Amino acid sequence: MSAKFAFLLLFISPLALAEDCYTADAGSGEVMFRVTQSGAPFSGTFRKFNGELCFDKGRLLRIEATLDPASIDSGLPELDVILKDKEFFAVREFPRVRFSSSSAQSKGDTHTLRGTLEIKGVKRETDISLRTQGSGSKLTITGNLTLDRLQYGVGTGEWSNTQWLGAEVQLSVKAALTPRK
Numbered sequence: 001m002s003a004k005f006a007f008l009l010l011f012i013s014p015l016a017l018a019e020d021c022y023t024a025d026a027g028s029g030e031v032m033f034r035v036t037q038s039g040a041p042f043s044g045t046f047r048k049f050n051g052e053l054c055f056d057k058g059r060l061l062r063i064e065a066t067l068d069p070a071s072i073d074s075g076l077p078e079l080d081v082i083l084k085d086k087e088f089f090a091v092r093e094f095p096r097v098r099f100s101s102s103s104a105q106s107k108g109d110t111h112t113l114r115g116t117l118e119i120k121g122v123k124r125e126t127d128i129s130l131r132t133q134g135s136g137s138k139l140t141i142t143g144n145l146t147l148d149r150l151q152y153g154v155g156t157g158e159w160s161n162t163q164w165l166g167a168e169v170q171l172s173v174k175a176a177l178t179p180r181k
Contacts, residue, residue: 022177029175036166
């Protein structure tokens with residue numbers, strides 16, 4: 001049994017060693033959101049997020065990322081309380097928003113990832129576009145995602161009326177990446 005295991009390691013280990021993995025966290029960037037409220041643009045940030053991105057020769061292979069919806073900062077503390085409640089993010093029941101890639105395509109420094117985005121327990125397949133800049137320990141990543149908040153149950157009840165709060169939410173991320181040791 002151990003000989004078979006050692007034989008498998010000969011093939012698996014070089015693949016694992018070929019990957020360069022990096023971490024991203026809130027201390028090195030930001031996740032911003034933009035939505036239309038009463039016909040005017042409204043934006044804010046999520047203060048806590050993290051992720052792991054793995055590359056092979058500059059080609060992005062996969063990403064696992066989370067953000068803490070309780071860290072939302074709209075600039076209006078009374079609104080933040082509403083956004084954390086059950087009609088929006090229900091942060092007590094759903095403390096994380098997650099994205100896990102299932103495939104990736106790279107063209108130079110532009111990467112398109114397909115994966116599962118989970119918000120409030122609702123999982124949907126989506127594509128995220130990311131761009132890398134730099135190399136080695138000086139690598140940064142930026143990206144954008146547009147989603148329909150209603151598909152994830154964000155903004156229910158009176159908040160589901162898109163006349164007052166748009167359904168389309170734009171997310172943008174920017175972070176420095178730290179090589180994982």
